[in-house]
Amino acid sequence: MHIPDGFLTPEVAAACAVPAIGAVGYGLRRASRELDERRVPLLGVTAAFVFAAQMLNFPVAGGTSGHFLGAALAAILLGPWLASVVLAVVLVVQSFVFADGGVTALGANVLNMGVIGALVVGGLMVGAQRVLPQRRGVFLAVAGAGAWLAVMAGASATALELAISGTVPLGTVLPAMLGVHTLIGIGEAVITVAAVSAVMSTRPDVVRALPQGALA
Amino acid sequence: MKWFTILALALAIGLATAASPFASSSPDGLERVAGDKGFAARGESRDAPLFDYGTDSKLATGVAGFAGTLFVFALAGGVAMVVRRR
Numbered sequence: 180m181h182i183p184d185g186f187l188t189p190e191v192a193a194a195c196a197v198p199a200i201g202a203v204g205y206g207l208r209r210a211s212r213e214l215d216e217r218r219v220p221l222l223g224v225t226a227a228f229v230f231a232a233q234m235l236n237f238p239v240a241g242g243t244s245g246h247f248l249g250a251a252l253a254a255i256l257l258g259p260w261l262a263s264v265v266l267a268v269v270l271v272v273q274s275f276v277f278a279d280g281g282v283t284a285l286g287a288n289v290l291n292m293g294v295i296g297a298l299v300v301g302g303l304m305v306g307a308q309r310v311l312p313q314r315r316g317v318f319l320a321v322a323g324a325g326a327w328l329a330v331m332a333g334a335s336a337t338a339l340e341l342a343i344s345g346t347v348p349l350g351t352v353l354p355a356m357l358g359v360h361t362l363i364g365i366g367e368a369v370i371t372v373a374a375v376s377a378v379m380s381t382r383p384d385v386v387r388a389l390p391q392g393a394l395a
Numbered sequence: 396m397k398w399f400t401i402l403a404l405a406l407a408i409g410l411a412t413a414a415s416p417f418a419s420s421s422p423d424g425l426e427r428v429a430g431d432k433g434f435a436a437r438g439e440s441r442d443a444p445l446f447d448y449g450t451d452s453k454l455a456t457g458v459a460g461f462a463g464t465l466f467v468f469a470l471a472g473g474v475a476m477v478v479r480r481r
Contacts (some may be wrong), residue, residue, distance in 0.1 A: 180423065180424055182422075182425065183440070184439040184440055185439035186434070186437055192446075194453050196451055205466045207474070208478075211478045211479055214475055214479045218475075219476055220397075220472060222471050222472065222474075222475040223404075223472030223475060224399075224400050224404050226467050226468060226470070226471030227403075227404055227407040227464050227465075227467050227468035228403060228407040229467075230411070230467040231408070231410045231464045232407075232410065233409040234418060234448060234463075235410060235415060235420070235459050236418040236419040236420070238419040240423050241426075242422075243421055243423070243424065243427040244419035244420070244421040244422065244423050245424055246423055259403050266468050268467060268474060269467055272467050272470065273463075275443065276443060276463065276466070277442070277443055277444075277446065277448055277459070277463065278442065278443035279447045279448070282441075300419045302439055306402050334441075335450060341434070344451045344480060346434050347433075347434045352432060355428040355432060356428055358424070359424040361422050363423075381399060382399045385399070
């Protein structure tokens with residue numbers, strides 16, 4: 180879902196960069212308060228895993244592939260603001276070292292693939308904790324649903340930015356983006372649930388979205 | 396935490412090095428939509444040290460995955476250490 184240079188007008192790119200910089204800046208401030216000895220390596224490892232998993236494009240219908248985004252996983256492990264920092268690091272490296280995603284579109288890509296999904300999932304986890312039973316299966320189901328929603332929200336934002344830039348009409352791009360990402364989002368959900376489940380089995384204490392106290 | 400970090404990092408490096416050369420090379424969701432709806436040509440390509448993960452060969456992709464994963468780990472860990480110290 181990486182937007183290359185040229186798809187967005189400079190105005191739209193700048194308008195996306197402002198909230199992206201704001202969220203990452205706030206994430207860095209939170210990091211200075213929240214990161215204890217244990218979570219410093221967790222931030223690095225989460226970023227490394229997200230980068231690696233993003234390289235693994237899986238085939239979806241008709242000659243199209245999808246790849247993991249990771250905002251949901253990072254938000255569940257680290258909270259939405261540190262997740263925004265993680266995705267920003269991944270996207271900066273992808274853009275500058277691998278030419279995957281434009282430099283001018285970096286703010287939009289951080290917003291679409293990082294901040295928006297992280298906040299959707301962060302909000303969903305907090306809400307679900309209040310109203311749903313605190314069980315492992317429920318937690319993982321919410322994680323999976325959140326991962327799918329994060330992809331759909333990112334795809335919608337991408338479509339909107341392309342439409343405002345005059346690159347393609349919204350009525351054309353939005354259904355197309357949502358259609359293909361309905362399937363890609365399922366891949367995101369599967370990988371997110373598998374990864375969260377593995378971390379819960381080995382180091383449940385590092386999963387920030389887990390309620391205090393064990394799940395039934 | 397030490398073993399968890401080592402194992403998780405090893406998994407990430409392993410996936411990026413050994414599995415990425417065999418990942419699907421079909422266009423992803425946005426690339427596909429850009430092609431179908433006729434705005435792909437607006438995208439501007441540019442050069443980069445490891446352009447598009449060294450798509451020339453499986454070996455190049457694996458090496459790019461290995462180097463990229465380590466670099467991302469170091470950068471994210473470095474950022475975390477710097478902001479924590481303040």
